[in-house]
Amino acid sequence: MSPGKAFDGPLEPAGECRWRIPKSYKPGMRVDGIIYADAHLADQIRGDNAPEQVANVAMLPGIVRASLAMPDIHWGYGFPIGGVAAMDPADGGVVSPGGVGYDINCGVRLLRSDLTREDVQPRIDDLVARIFHAVPCGVGIGGHRDYSRSELARLLREGAAYVVRHGQGWDDDLDRTEARGCLDGADPDAVSDRAMERGRGQVGSLGAGNHFLEVQVVDRVYDAQAADAFGTPEGAVTFMIHCGSRGFGHQVCDDFLKVMRKAAAKYDIQLPDKQLCCAPVESDEGQRYLAAMRAAANYAWANRQAIMHLVREAVGNVFGRSAERLGLDLVYDVCHNIAKMEEHETPAGRRRLCVHRKGATRALAAGHPETPAVYRALGQPVIIPGDMGRYSFLLVGEPRAMEETFGSVCHGAGRAMSRGEARRHVRGEEVRRRLADKGIVVMARSSAGLAEEYSDAYKDVADVVDVVEKAGLARKVCRLRPLGVIKG
Amino acid sequence: MGTYTTFDHTADVGLDVRGRDLADVLATAARAVFDQMLEDRPDAVAVRDTVDVRIDPDLADDAGEVLVAWLQELLYRFETARLVPMEVDVEEASPDGVRARVGFGRFDPARHGTRLQVKAVTYHGLEVRQTPDGSWRARLILDV
Numbered sequence: 001m002s003p004g005k006a007f008d009g010p011l012e013p014a015g016e017c018r019w020r021i022p023k024s025y026k027p028g029m030r031v032d033g034i035i036y037a038d039a040h041l042a043d044q045i046r047g048d049n050a051p052e053q054v055a056n057v058a059m060l061p062g063i064v065r066a067s068l069a070m071p072d073i074h075w076g077y078g079f080p081i082g083g084v085a086a087m088d089p090a091d092g093g094v095v096s097p098g099g100v101g102y103d104i105n106c107g108v109r110l111l112r113s114d115l116t117r118e119d120v121q122p123r124i125d126d127l128v129a130r131i132f133h134a135v136p137c138g139v140g141i142g143g144h145r146d147y148s149r150s151e152l153a154r155l156l157r158e159g160a161a162y163v164v165r166h167g168q169g170w171d172d173d174l175d176r177t178e179a180r181g182c183l184d185g186a187d188p189d190a191v192s193d194r195a196m197e198r199g200r201g202q203v204g205s206l207g208a209g210n211h212f213l214e215v216q217v218v219d220r221v222y223d224a225q226a227a228d229a230f231g232t233p234e235g236a237v238t239f240m241i242h243c244g245s246r247g248f249g250h251q252v253c254d255d256f257l258k259v260m261r262k263a264a265a266k267y268d269i270q271l272p273d274k275q276l277c278c279a280p281v282e283s284d285e286g287q288r289y290l291a292a293m294r295a296a297a298n299y300a301w302a303n304r305q306a307i308m309h310l311v312r313e314a315v316g317n318v319f320g321r322s323a324e325r326l327g328l329d330l331v332y333d334v335c336h337n338i339a340k341m342e343e344h345e346t347p348a349g350r351r352r353l354c355v356h357r358k359g360a361t362r363a364l365a366a367g368h369p370e371t372p373a374v375y376r377a378l379g380q381p382v383i384i385p386g387d388m389g390r391y392s393f394l395l396v397g398e399p400r401a402m403e404e405t406f407g408s409v410c411h412g413a414g415r416a417m418s419r420g421e422a423r424r425h426v427r428g429e430e431v432r433r434r435l436a437d438k439g440i441v442v443m444a445r446s447s448a449g450l451a452e453e454y455s456d457a458y459k460d461v462a463d464v465v466d467v468v469e470k471a472g473l474a475r476k477v478c479r480l481r482p483l484g485v486i487k488g
Numbered sequence: 489m490g491t492y493t494t495f496d497h498t499a500d501v502g503l504d505v506r507g508r509d510l511a512d513v514l515a516t517a518a519r520a521v522f523d524q525m526l527e528d529r530p531d532a533v534a535v536r537d538t539v540d541v542r543i544d545p546d547l548a549d550d551a552g553e554v555l556v557a558w559l560q561e562l563l564y565r566f567e568t569a570r571l572v573p574m575e576v577d578v579e580e581a582s583p584d585g586v587r588a589r590v591g592f593g594r595f596d597p598a599r600h601g602t603r604l605q606v607k608a609v610t611y612h613g614l615e616v617r618q619t620p621d622g623s624w625r626a627r628l629i630l631d632v
Contacts, residue, residue: 048498075498077612077631102607102631139525139602140570140595197568208605209632210499247567250607250631254560257611275612418496419604419632448527448603488605 007051011035011042017071017471021055028270029058035069036410036471041463044416045073053080056272060085061280062093064346064353068405070360071467072414072459076101078275081359084408086344088351089281094269095289096278097256099356100339104252104293105300106211106244107178107335108361108383109308110394110480112231113238114327115319117217120237120483121439127215127318128441128484134314135213135307136205138445138488143204143306152200153188159298160305160333163203168309175372177333178362181301183340187291192255195292199248199299204306208449208488211243212388213311215484219391222476226378226396230331232478239315239328240392240480241307242385244337245300252296256289281354290339290354297338304333331394332372332381336361336411344406355406363397363409363474371397382474384465386413388442388485389435389455393465393476400472409474413461422457423448435485444487453487490516494524497629501604502613505626510551511578513616513624514558514586518573521559521609524630526572527601533593535574543586551583551616555626558586559609570595604632 014020014034019042021033033054037045045051050073057079058067064086073082078098087093120127136143147155155162160181161174174180188196206213216238221227232238245252263279263286264271271277279285308330312323319326339356346353364371364380371380382395401407417425426434428447431454435442444450468474490507503520507513526533543557565571575591608631616626 077610081499138597139605140566141597194564198564201568208602209607247607251564254608275610415499418498419501420494420496445597446527446602446604452604488602 005049007046007049009051009055011046011051017467021051023058026055028272029055031058031063031066033058033069034066035073036467037071038467038470041071041467048075050075050080053078054083056276057083057085059272060087060094060096060276060278061269062087062089062091064088064351068408070410071464072359072410072412074414076358078273079356079358082410082414083358084356084360084405086353086355086406087281088346088353090351093281093354094278095281095286095339095354096276096356097253097260097289098275098277099358100253100293101337101358102250102253103244103337104249104296105335106337107300107304107333108385109241109304109333110331110381110383111239111308111311112236112327112329112331113315115237116235117237120215123318124215124441124484127315128443128486130314130318131213131311132443132486134310135486137207137486139208141205142201146201147203149196149200152196155203155302156186156188156191156295156298158182160301163302163305163309168306173305173330175374176330177301178335181305181333183294183297185291186294186298188295190288190291191252191295195248195251195255198251199246202246202248203303204310205246206243206307206488207246208446210453211488213486214240214388214482216240216392216480216482218478219481220479222478223396226477229375229378230381230394230477231329232331232394238480239311240383240385241304241311243304243307245296246303248299249296252292256292259285260289293339297335300335301333332383334361334383342406353406357408359411360408361411362407363395363401364407365397365399365402382409384410384412384461386461387455387458388453388482389438389440390460391462392480393461394478394480395465395468395474396477397474398472401474405473409468410464413458413464415457416459417457419452422452422454425456426451426454440482440485442485442487446488450487492516492520500629500632502627502629507624510624511581513626514555514578514581515576517555517559517626517628518562518576521562521606521630522572524604524632525602525606526595527603533572533574533595533600535591535593538575538589538591541588541590545584549583552614554581554583554586555616555628556609556611556614563606565592566595607631
């Protein structure tokens with residue numbers, strides 16, 4: 001199955017911004033597929049074969065309610081990007097590394113400040129340059145130091161708290177991080193030597209590809225009460241960090257794809273695509289993968305925490321004031337590639353499910369106990385990065401997400417153009433100039449990499465979040481426009 | 489030395505590699521992967537050390553898995569020691585494993601330009617086979 005060919009199966013209208021692939025579409029589907037999209041996006045989505053992947057995921061053992069896909073869905077390895085699938089371990093439910101992806105706990109962190117556009121604009125070149133030099137980024141570039149294996153093992157168990165304990169952050173940062181920056185049950189012994197070696201030198205580094213760091217300004221507010229509560233009123237300057245678990249997570253995924261290919265045969269799980277390889281959650285293989293994946297998730301939270309610390313220092317240096325005095329508070333850190341054990345209402349009652357989010361963001365509504373206490377009356381902040389020439393969005397979760405999508409929404413814009421196509425359209429220097437015309441300063445280690453990430457290579461993220469809002473899964477709080485962009 | 493071309497794959501990069509035998513395909517694929525990551529390879533990186541690289545049968549049990557394991561091994565050395573394979577002599581290659589002499593140079597971020605971060609070599613659409621004319625061909629997709 002390839003991404004090129006169009007999907008010719010059924011996509012039946014199933015209510016506002018909802019399309020159903022009925023389980024009668026293919027033998028072996030245990031539940032329907034549901035794709036969230038408007039008519040325009042549904043056309044685009046048909047153009048690649050991702051809906052077929054939604055149908056394939058519906059065949060996996062123990063899947064509950066439906067195989068779900070967000071409006072930014074596109075073709076992925078086995079599972080589509082933008083997919084959500086919850087499995088019930090009590091019903092033979094499986095866990096699959098392909099349902100998480102190579103970049104385990106890739107996610108986004110948003111930092112707010114008391115700075116305004118007027119404070120930042122005259123010093124934007126200096127600000128971007130200082131952050132660029134403070135935060136290691138690019139292909140082959142690790143963090144500022146190598147961790148010993150015993151230090152790394154502690155970091156894998158503790159997540160973001162480990163780096164906070166070592167002076168890189170504030171205690172209340174953890175209150176504003178999904179899962180407080182640490183999943184229980186992470187086991188460094190479930191991780192290969194290779195992953196440990198790859199991870200030792202990369203804590204506090206951004207990487208390359210679609211990962212970025214942006215200086216932004218809130219240029220539109222949709223919900224003033226929520227924007228004030230999140231510290232992001234119109235004109236406020238924010239900093240967004242998008243990255244994951246680096247080579248550590250890639251290695252964990254690769255190691256367990258091998259394990260799971262054998263496990264799927266061992267447990268006689270029928271797979272429509274080998275890349276959906278998986279094992280029962282309750283099996284030894286499933287538990288070992290979860291223990292290693294949690295270690296990688298904790299690595300990513302520690303990584304984003306360490307990067308944020310470097311950003312706070314750099315911004316403080318530029319403005320000659322401490323990060324505390326500049327009000328550089330964490331708004332939230334949320335992950336979009338993960339499998340988590342969560343309690344949900346199902347047709348069979350309340351169950352503990354293994355929820356795969358591959359390119360999907362958790363979105364909790366007001367009152368949920370896992371929403372930070374400071375935001376509980378409002379709901380969890382949901383950070384949706386866009387492309388570097390347009391904007392990103394801050395949303396807040398709504399109750400329907402919990403009713404329909406296991407508390408999940410979209411994760412970004414999704415590519416509209418391949419990397420090669422983007423490179424043929426535009427060169428890195430041209431991207432730099434076009435962004436400069438819009439008042440956006442960019443620093444990147446790689447010119448070719450920059451060309452591949454330019455705006456038109458991505459869908460308009462506004463279309464994606466509009467669907468999520470119309471479907472009632474989350475609502476818009478504010479829009480964040482880039483002033484400065486840092487890429488690997 | 490064999491030849492290769494790239495093909496588009498949404499967010500990722502595909503490689504179509506041709507060589508006179510499996511060994512040639514492995515050596516050419518190594519060059520192709522590092523061409524994606526670094527600008528101006530191979531001239532800028534001087535060979536520092538030549539070492540043996542082996543892929544054992546317990547890591548792989550067909551030609552496709554051998555190719556993936558081989559490239560992952562080179563990516564691992566790049567990430568952990570900044571080593572770039574500059575001279576690759578694959579002495580033995582079969583669906584059961586690989587033995588190669590590799591001359592590695594060292595990546596210097598201050599001097600060498602970069603392009604893409606190759607996260608992994610995927611199994612999607614992976615194909616390694618002998619063609620009717622006796623030469624070998626591989627198709628693979630890099631997650632970037």
